Amino acid sequence: MTQTAHGTAHDSSHDTAPDTAGQPAHVVLVPGFWLGAWAWEDVVGHLRAGGLEPLVLTLPGLDPEGTSTGRGAITLEDHVTAIEDALAAAPAGARTILVAHSGAAIPATVALDRHVERVDHVVWVDTAPVVHGFALAPDVEGGEHPLSAQWDEEFEMGAMEGLTEQQLTTFRERAVPQPTGTMRDAAALRDERRLDVPGTVVCTAFDADSYRSYAEQGMDLLAGILEHRQLRLVDLPTGHWPMWSRPGDLAEIILEVARAE
Incomplete structure (x- = not known):
């Protein structure tokens, strides 16, 4: 079954196929702001066809019923814990691949820092590992940050490129407010071994040269690119x-x- 954290598992009992090493890799998919496990549905279909059965997360507070559980009380630590639990669910002997999109890079980096021995590779999707002390929006107010607060800005920046009208509609309908604690809290990192964990940065909104250039120019969100030693x-x-x-x-x-291998 495709597993979800704080979400519903989907039947996939007929989708079992080993990878080339004989043991399917343990792939954990973590969506970015405003999104739940549903955001990965199209990717999951392709991964299943390739013989993988990923564990897909809906982080705390990002389920549709999140208001009843109090989004304003959700912290970065809650998101880190959910990723830690997903890493711990790896079958014995399986390679673990952590995939983090956008703002999920913050809790993903903290989870990596705490469990270097459990992660074989991190795929950073239009994002990068963060550095110690980084907080995305330390001064953000309130308990929730809705998609509507950034919709126009995302369009102006070209972030919506490639999306159909139906996808845009679905995005707006299914997105839930981001708990602001996850934006306000800073990443505490202690284990420098994380800098040698292999990673792949998937550059979508900008190309790889721009990513490196922005990091060198001091863009805080991309500063980890200058620290990590095995990034592609x-x-x-x-x-x-x-x-x-x-x-x-x-x-x-x-x-x-x-x-x-």
């Missing part, structure tokens, strides 16, 4: 949500990583 940057030209605009190509990158 690959271009996948599209907007900020390649799981919808180019799901097959994104899945192929993940499959390539999962099949590597």
